[in-house]
């Protein structure tokens with residue numbers, strides 16, 4: 094993904110005596126070529142998928158086994174160097190954004206599939222294994238790994254756990270947290286935690302859930318045991334075209350209301366579907382205001398029965414055309430457009446800003462209408478791609494960072510969309526995480542007491558605050574400055590805490 | 594009567610925190626038998642009850658923790674919906690809060706998910722008497738750490754649950770129960786084979802004499818697999834699963850020690866004496882057996898799982914599987930992070946905190 098804008102420092106971080114000592118010690122743990130510290134070597138690590146934010150890391154380490162990671166963490170703990178874990182760097186909230194004074198821990202070499210257990214329907218893999226590689230490896234057993242983020246050819250299972258990623262099939266099969274049975278992780282002090290197993294539950298607190306979506310703040314994941322599902326007998330995809338976005342939203346409600354949980358239920362508006370069509374030639378109708386993609390899977394009989402029901406519901410709710418895939422090849426082609434929606438929209442403007450709010454589904458059309466108004470107000474086009482079935486919106490704001498104030502406008506516009514999601518009873522992030530990007534909005538979603546509770550959890554794992562510090566959970570100080578603190582009856586809550 | 598008692602509860606928790614008075618949280622008291630023996634001042638919370646928000650079209654329900662589980666299930670049933678994790682009630686007084694705090698799930702668990710899989714948000718009072726909200730009423734939410742799921746199965750040791758939001762699902766259009774007379778070994782082999790194929794299973798157990806499975810889905814889909822699997826149709830299938838869920842099946846009668854093994858589903862038969870009931874498609878095995886706890890636990894570990902003394906016996910030793918040192922230390926730190934004065938249900942989960 095091209096990088097257009099620059100926010101943070103671009104000069105390679107300075108070499109200090111402490112850093113020299115760190116480098117010497119790191120070279121004692123890793124071979125020389127696995128410790129990177131010179132300008133151009135660092136460049137590939139300066140940003141993740143949120144390219145507007147960049148920083149060159151102090152050092153990049155490329156360990157290849159657990160002992161090395163453990164030693165690096167212990168060393169950094171002793172020397173007080175912060176550590177940022179990185180998978181494939183496709184994250185969209187700056188979670189893997191490096192720290193100039195820190196170590197970037199790339200897990201790119203952890204790519205072994207350790208065990209496939211067909212009888213128990215599990216696979217144990219290293220954290221750097223790509224999401225799609227799991228399904229490919231287990232396909233000969235008639236099994237697959239269900240969560241399928243659009244980035245699945247590149248993103249790693251470690252990154253998926255750290256973000257609790259979703260995908261177009263999560264409506265029926267759940268998010269990453271619903272499909273992982275076990276983890277091996279190292280805490281910042283190098284302590285190995287073995288959480289879960291191939292059994293369905295584990296004694297004590299649900300640390301498995303806690304580590305999902307923890308954005309690399311609680312531990313470095315080394316191994317993941319995932320749950321596998323049998324490939325469905327049949328999958329069928331219906332594409333419905335609408336003249337009106339509101340009707341498409343109503344059709345979504347009608348399908349769920351009829352007691353049908355499709356395997357996937359995705360919506361794209363005109364700008365998004367045209368971009369996807371130009372890019373992937375998926376066969377989308379360019380004249381539609383919105384399209385819905387509704388996939389059903391299961392036994393032959395079940396799919397045949399439900400696809401007729403869904404077809405009727407779509408037509409009854411205003412679809413002017415419903416097309417069902419002729420065969421699997423066409424089905425995959427129709428999905429390819431949706432899965433390529435981000436890069437496709439990316440071709441429409443020099444930059445785009447991807448939002449990720451989630452709202453209760455019933456507010457879908459009101460929120461869409463308001464986003465369209467805001468788009469006119471900020472004079473920036475927006476393409477909408479949604480996981481419509483679960484209310485997760487991805488408005489993509491198009492802008493050009495080289496135009497004087499477009500970037501600021503895009504960020505303000507994005508901020509308003511997230512506020513809109515909160516006002517509708519939703520959340521600022523459904524699957525991309527907070528990272529560095531949504532720290533200010535966290536102050537609006539949570540009270541200071543709640544944020545303090547998050548920090549207390551963080552400190553239970555990492556008392557020195559060295560693992561991915563400054564991400565995911567804002568300091569109260571930042572919230573006070575940002576001015577988004579909840580204020581009740583004109584009084585700042587929590588006056589007893591000294592932080593203002 | 595529905596009532597929001599959060600203000601009174603908060604005041605009481607603050608007072609307990611100030612005096613460092615341990616509290617024994619009691620709602621329906623239906624799961625008194627579970628976990629380690631309670632200590633502390635009895636702290637009744639069931640009055641904080643009522644469904645706050647049920648939106649069938651969104652597949653979500655939010656209710657106060659004291660709401661009777663039966664009330665929630667009745668409200669859902671009126672709209673053709675259900676709690677997919679089939680929580681056991683273990684008595685008419687069971688509440689939503691107790692259900693989530695215990696984190697128990699019924700026969701549908703391996704196929705639909707566990708209690709923790711359906712929790713979307715919680716409102717709690719932490720050990721400092723602060724009312725906190727995490728998660729919410731939307732299906733996808735990664736803002737902040739997942740405190741909501743952390744509460745599930747914590748037996749009230751991290752905080753007092755005030756409100757819980759759950760994802761619910763439509764009841765399957767059609768369900769059918771089939772029985773096959775066979776040995777437990779044969780049952781495990783069948784389950785393993787069918788679980789690797791797209792068979793619409795929603796329950797699979799062996800009751801000592803028969804493999805009993807439930808199929809769920811569209812009518813045509815269920816009938817198609819009935820033809821493939823054959824087996825004998827169990828006419829009162831719903832009653833069978835209900836009794837299993839509530840431990841009213843004959844196997845569970847009497848008051849002998851009841852062990853729960855949680856193991857990888859395809860694990861071969863345990864080489865232990867005693868009576869065995871296999872549920873969760875092999876992943877949950879009930880064992881009635883008087884062997885010493887350490888022998889039982891060692892065999893569970895060997896099989897890649899863990900064992901809980903579910904019911905009976907002295908509830909003062911380790912009831913849940915002991916944690917390795919690194920995890921135990923982390924549990925203690927997390928406990929302190931939520932409940933620094935150790936007032937909530939001390940010792941109910943583990944003797945150490």
Ligand SMILES: Cc1cc2nc3c(=O)[nH]c(=O)nc-3n(C[C@H](O)[C@H](O)[C@H](O)COP(=O)(O)OP(=O)(O)OC[C@H]3O[C@@H](n4cnc5c(N)ncnc54)[C@H](O)[C@@H]3O)c2cc1C
Nearest residue numbers: 180181182183184188243249251252253255258259309314
């Ligand atoms: C085109 C495109 C489409 C996308 N589509 C989707 C989608 O459909 N659904 C979705 O949910 N997301 C999507 N994403 C976002 C992104 O792909 C996911 O968040 C993904 O899980 C990130 O994985 P990664 O390996 O790239 O992680 P990175 O970006 O490298 O890291 C993400 C976070 O995880 C942490 N981390 C990574 N590995 C580890 C580890 N081993 N231990 C501890 N912490 C670790 C990092 O510190 C960071 O905080 C998309 C991104 C792009 C660019």
